[in-house]
Amino acid sequence: DTVEFTTKYGTKCTETVDIDVHSDDFAEMIVNYNPFRIATIVADGVEFDVDLVYDGYGSFYVNLFCNQHGEFPDWACEYEAEMRLDMRTCNGVAMHATTANAKNVGHSLFIMKFAGRNISSARFTIAIEMKKWISIKNDAILHVEGMEIPVSRALFSNHSKFFEHILSNEEKDKFYLPGVPISDIITFIRLIYPSEMIQDQKKVINSPQKLVRLLQFADRFMSESMKEVAIKYLMEEDGYSVKMEPLHRLMVADNYHLVDARRMIMHFITPTDFKKIIASGTVGQFSLFLQDKIREFINNGMDCIASSSRIIPRPPGFITHSAPFYENDDSPDDEMIVQEDVVV
Structure with a gap:
């Protein structure tokens, strides 16, 4: 399962995840090159995905992806990431300090490489520290x-x-x-x-x-x-x-x-x-x-x-105390636009 945790700006967050990778997961990665999601981390507003991926040549990698989704058009951040991966057949440690930016939302870090396909479980530790924000230009x-x-x-x-x-x-x-x-x-x-x-x-x-x-x-x-x-x-x-x-x-x-x-x-x-x-x-x-x-x-x-013509679907987990509410709102909602006096 994906593990999500959050670290605040200027602090280091360390989390340990026990990974259970089954043979079917490896087969899926090898045949379709689908990554296996290890964890999702939100560090000071920036989302990182940690994936186990197959390179097509008999080896697997653990990659850290900075994945901000382009919400902020002019930003970049400096961060440090340390990863430890302990498996039955190998141990690995990697340390990276790098810069991610909005123009490169698919930013990927090579973390480590290990051979073999017969790994059934692992313990994964990650620490991400956000160092500072840069390139948000106050102009x-x-x-x-x-x-x-x-x-x-x-x-x-x-x-x-x-x-x-x-x-x-x-x-x-x-x-x-x-x-x-x-x-x-x-x-x-x-x-x-x-x-x-x-x-x-x-x-x-x-x-x-x-x-x-x-x-x-x-x-x-x-x-x-x-x-x-x-x-x-x-x-x-x-x-x-x-x-x-x-x-x-x-x-x-x-x-x-x-x-x-x-x-x-x-x-x-x-x-x-x-x-x-x-x-x-x-x-x-x-x-x-x-x-x-x-x-x-x-x-x-x-x-x-x-007799109503349309049922409004109930969101998962919502507790319904009354009968389902049907709405047939064909009348347009007027948008509220407030004019302001601004001197430019």
Whole structure:
């Protein structure tokens, strides 16, 4: 099985994995050249895959792949990786210090080579230490609430259509943002800079108020990546990071036109919850579409569900307290675009 573990920036993480490689696994690698995944490591926002591969000439290799998926357009990091592989027929140790970058997302390190195909088990130890981030070039300055904040045009533009438009003027390097709270810019930085995001994401989004604020922020700056982060926490099954009642989650998803999230959250709502919405008079806070669905559910019960044309699939592991919710939302959700006064 794949083993996943995380190391924080500036620290070394060491993990030992017992590998059970069966003869069928070797046959698959030899015939189809399919790698055998030993582990997945997330080190300071950078994902590494550790694979056992066959070279086609009777030998196997352990390779470390830096696999950032291109989320950040202008980054590079320095890291050190140490690997120990102990097998019944051989022992191997390798130490590498290298640089990975976004332009070479398939970066591969040769770790070690061993002969033979009759290895059934092994103990694998890996230590990865992130040394520093380089090449995230701060080439623009934002003036916010009287303060100057150096930022990366590429990074900001990649995560925000708003900033992409503003920072596209390469003849200027200073941009004034009147009316923009500095706290919003700090939040943005904490969520998009690679050396910050892993440690800070749960700190930034740890309450219903902050989750709603992030959605407001995503709309204001037209940031799909920030909206995706918010949706992830909004749909969190156990509410581990953000404690919110299902009805509150539903209202937030509805208010911000998050159709997919709204469908999924409906699986948490019980018939009693629906009746509470009607009794409390809060049904008017939902969209007209959802108001109709709630009243339909209360008035017709199971009949409205049986006659509906489409079932919303239940995600794995979701606990369903009510009957499955059917949604036939053909009305387009208006995108919220907030205009800002910006001096460039």
